[in-house]
Amino acid sequence: MRILGIESSCDETGIAIYDDEQGLLAHQLYSQVKVHADYGGVVPELASRDHVRKTIPLIEAAFKQAGCGPESLDGIAYTAGPGLVGALLVGTSIGRSLAFGWNIPAVAVHHMEGHLLAPMLEEEMPEFPFVALLVSGGHTMMVKVAGIGEYEVLGESVDDAAGEAFDKTAKLLGLDYPGGPMLAKLATKGVAGRFVFPRPMTDRPGLDFSFSGLKTAAANTIKSAGDDEQTKADIAHAFQTAVVDTLAIKCKRALKETGIKRLIIAGGVSANTELRTKLERMMQGMQGKVYYPRTEFCTDNGAMIAYAGMQRLKAGQTAELSMKTQPRWPLDSLPPL
Ligand code: KG4
Numbered sequence: 001m002r003i004l005g006i007e008s009s010c011d012e013t014g015i016a017i018y019d020d021e022q023g024l025l026a027h028q029l030y031s032q033v034k035v036h037a038d039y040g041g042v043v044p045e046l047a048s049r050d051h052v053r054k055t056i057p058l059i060e061a062a063f064k065q066a067g068c069g070p071e072s073l074d075g076i077a078y079t080a081g082p083g084l085v086g087a088l089l090v091g092t093s094i095g096r097s098l099a100f101g102w103n104i105p106a107v108a109v110h111h112m113e114g115h116l117l118a119p120m121l122e123e124e125m126p127e128f129p130f131v132a133l134l135v136s137g138g139h140t141m142m143v144k145v146a147g148i149g150e151y152e153v154l155g156e157s158v159d160d161a162a163g164e165a166f167d168k169t170a171k172l173l174g175l176d177y178p179g180g181p182m183l184a185k186l187a188t189k190g191v192a193g194r195f196v197f198p199r200p201m202t203d204r205p206g207l208d209f210s211f212s213g214l215k216t217a218a219a220n221t222i223k224s225a226g227d228d229e230q231t232k233a234d235i236a237h238a239f240q241t242a243v244v245d246t247l248a249i250k251c252k253r254a255l256k257e258t259g260i261k262r263l264i265i266a267g268g269v270s271a272n273t274e275l276r277t278k279l280e281r282m283m284q285g286m287q288g289k290v291y292y293p294r295t296e297f298c299t300d301n302g303a304m305i306a307y308a309g310m311q312r313l314k315a316g317q318t319a320e321l322s323m324k325t326q327p328r329w330p331l332d333s334l335p336p337l
């Protein structure tokens with residue numbers, strides 16, 4: 001079976017063609033970074049308009065790359081939520097309309113399920129059950145995964161998402177949007193130990209997260225310690241270490257509570273090298289293993305949507321004819337396969 005995946009929930013237009021026997025046949029991505037850079041963050045209306053411009057050309061490019069056409073497809077998967085409603089509507093209406101026109105089923109995919117299943121696109125894929133740390137720009141979640149659609153949310157952020165905290169702190173440090181990767185780069189020049197930020201909510205039981213205090217700690221330090229280049233790098237280092245440590249402490253706790261030895265990390269922040277290294281070391285110590293997608297599939301992309309859509313399509317879980325988006329959509333409300 002073969003499926004076209006469309007991702008348009010935020011500021012990336014991602015298109016992919018996935019075949020359940022041959023694997024990924026095409027993968028096209030357009031990032032809107034330049035469109036939003038002047039504003040220091042995503043402008044929803046500009047995002048929607050850019051998705052309108054890019055989606056069809058990218059679908060054409062994906063067919064060209066895969067060397068096939070619409071007649072070879074068994075379905076179309078599109079991100080129906082969560083995300084920016086206007087942006088979601090673009091992918092939803094194009095995906096749903098093409099499926100109607102080509103007389104094939106459409107599948108409405110949950111964006112975070114896409115992230116969660118992205119490690120399955122790699123050769124060495126995790127077996128169920130596993131614990132998933134989902135760390136993106138919009139969400140931070142710890143999930144116990146018994147199978148596809150069998151999700152128990154063990155904890156989530158009570159305020160900013162991890163990626164959001166990276167982006168906001170980067171902005172305070174005068175870095176361009178999107179700040180997460182920039183802050184990580186600056187942190188490599190930082191000296192460890194000059195500043196130490198708190199590890200929020202690790203001193204009490206539970207698996208929820210809070211990151212807004214860290215951003216405030218960084219803001220206060222910038223005010224008091226100055227903003228010369230070395231100080232900024234030292235602050236970036238301290239901030240990143242605090243986030244990574246906090247995430248690692250919570251992962252360890254979740255693995256101990258569930259008795260599971262397999263951890264996956266996914267979402268934009270899972271591209272962070274320090275986080276990967278820290279969790280790899282931790283899992284070695286626990287005789288377990290950590291899995292993550294290749295870097296380009298950590299951030300938003302069409303491949304993860306095509307993959308998740310394929311699993312739902314094979315289970316006959318297709319979308320109704322109406323163009324329905326779900327900007328807010330709890331992950332644990334998804335049906336099992
Ligand atoms: O998953 P994603 O592409 O979009 C959402 O679903 O939100 O995640 C984007 C987030 C942004 O906040 C970005 O700054 C962060 O992931 N990010 C990183 C890194 N690469 C992307 N944060 C820290 N270190 C990185 N290397």
Ligand code: ZN
Nearest residue numbers: 115136299300
């Ligand atoms: Zn995402």
